[in-house]
Amino acid sequence: MKLSIKAPAKINLSLDVLFKREDGYHEVEMIMTTVDLADRIELTLLEEDRIEIDISEGYVPADERNLAYQAAALLKERYAITKGVAIFIDKHIPVAAGLAGGSSDAAATLKGLNELWDLRLSLEELAQLGSEIGSDVSFCVFGGTALATGRGEIIKKIPSPPPCWVILAKPPIGVSTAEVYRNLNIEAIDHPNINEMQTAIENKNYQQICNHLGNVLESVTFSLHPDVKKIKEQMIRFGADGALMSGSGPTVFALIEKESRMNRIYNGLRGFCSQVYAVRLLSSKSP
Template sequence: MKISVKAPAKINLTLDVLHKRNDGFHEVKMIMTTVDLSDRIDLVELDIDKIMVEVSEGFVPSDERNLAYQAALKLKQRYNITKGVYIYITKNIPVAAGLAGGSSDAAATLRGLNQLWNLGLSIEELASVGREIGSDVAFCVYGGTALATGRGEIIEPIASPPPGWVILAKPPIGVSTADIYRRLQVDKVSHCDETEMIRAIETKNFQGICNNLHNVLEDVTFSLYPEVQNIKDQMKKFGADGVLMSGSGPTVFGLVSKESRLNRVYNGLRGFCHDVYAVRLINQPHS
């Protein structure tokens, strides 16, 4: 039996860091939403008690370091599953891009194995497993749009944003999330008020969403990688309605309400950045 599951990327509409916790993680508050740039996860049941992972991109690990592998292992351990699975990951989401590609692969694996192994688990139960894998996995299990708190694993679903286009642009560099957080001076950041963003989302106010984009990690990433700031500046210049770096970077996204403007922004960015995508906001959470 084979099951295929989409693993969509996420962007941060807001990202605030409140303080460093005693466990070494940072306390965050952020609003995330999914976009229709997706990896594909193919799952095939094996008669032998083994997890096998293959990835379309050779530089992505296919052993126990892979989050999809960890997702399958966690499910097997928690629910005493003796069956095995072959996992093939077709990568479309850029790696180390601030788009939660690995976390979404893990979440899609959890959702798919719930079907493949007839576990009958709820989204909440799958998210509970996801929290043991990584900070973004629980959100990726839910999908849609949500307020994330704690270290990012406490999820409160909220309304979906209005329809719109998203331009994603990633320079040819990787950014270490741990390094960005380590360099962040929490006492010097300008915190944001998520209530204004939530109000804009709930009232389907596209321009209000654009006006309240906020990411406290931008300054740190920009100081280390000025090319990321350059992409943001260019995206504004070409006419995106709202522009922000996603996560710890290096991907920058632009929100665009009109398709005519979308083409101008997309074509302008393609002139100096290879990885550019024009996608839509996904309005529905996973069932």
Template sequence: MKIYEKAPAKINLLLDVLRKREDGFHEVEMIMTMVDLADRLEMQELPRDTIIISSQAGYIPLDEKNLAFQAARLIKDRYDVRKGVYIHLDKKIPVAAGLAGGSSDAAAALRGLNRLWELNIPEEELCTLGAELGSDVPFCVTGGTAIATGRGERLEPIESPPQCWVVLAKPPINVSTADVYGKFRVAGIGQHPSAADMVSAIQRGSFADVCGGLGNVLESVTLDLYPEVRQLKESMIRLGADGVLMSGSGPTVFGLVSKEGKLPRIYNGLRGFCKEVYVVRMLT
């Protein structure tokens, strides 16, 4: 039997950092949602007790450095599964892009192996497992739209934002989340974005207010470290996207667009200096 799972990318409509915690992580408040750019995982049981991962992408690790591999090993160890699995990862989400591609792969592996091995693990327990692999994994397990607090693992589902087009553009650089957080200083934040205002805008279905409420306090660090990201954001605004923000720690910048007629100009304008440009829909 083969099991298939979709692993969508996420974007941060809002990312606020409240303080540095004693455990070394940062206390955050985020509003995350998913877009229709996705990796796909195919999982098949193996007769011998091993984990094998393959992919068409030549630039990702296929060993214990891979989060899907780590997810498979975690679920095998925790539930004493003495079977093996072959996972093929069809990679579409850019890596080190602030889109949680690796976290979504791990979440898809947890969901898929739960079905493949008929473990009947409740979703809440899968989220707890996912938190051991990374802060974004619990959200990727559940999907939808949610407020994330703590280090990102505490989730409160909310309504989906108004449907729109999303233009994603990743410059040809990789950004280390650890480096960005390492240079970030909470005291340097001028004004914190308002999660309450964003939730209200979503509840009212106001696309304009969702665009107006976008905020990411990590932008200032990444934009200073990587001028290409600043250029990309400025270009997307100039080309007419309705709301523009860097996702996560970057370097991907996304633009929310309400009118399909705007898309060719934005897409073609960005492709002039950025190869990785995607036009997708918000997942609702």
């Protein structure tokens, strides 16, 4: 038996950090939504009791460090599965980019193996398992658009934003999420208004969504990596309706309503950034 499943990237429309928790994580409040840029996960049932992993990109770990591998191992252990699986990941989402590529691969693996191994777990149960792998995995299990709280694992589905173009631009650098959080001065944060963003999304008010984009990690990553700030400034200069860094970076996204302007911004960014993608928001049914 073989199964193929999409693992879409996410962007943060809002990202706020409230305080550092006793467990070492930070308490966050985020609104995330999926975009039409996805890895493809192919799962093949094995009779032998083992996990194999193969990846189209050589610089992604193909062992127990990989989150998709961890997802399969967790299900095997938790539900005493004696069969195995071969996992092939066809990578399209940039790696270590703030787009939850690894988390989405893990979520797709959980959902695919739930079907392949006939576990009959609900999305809520899969999301709970996902929270043991990484903070973004729970959101990626549900997909669509959601408010995420706690350390990112408490998910409340909300309606999708109105459709628009999204340009993603990733500079050729890696950003350490741990380093960004270490350098975050929580006392000096200018908190984005998450409630206003949620209201704008629920009202399908595109202009208000653009007005309320906010990410408290942006200033930290900008100070560590000035090239990321330059990308955002170029997006605004080229005419984006709104622009924001996703997650801890380094990917910056632009929201654009008009296709003609999208093409102009895309071509402009291609001039000085090699990884540029023009995609759409992935719509989903309202909860």
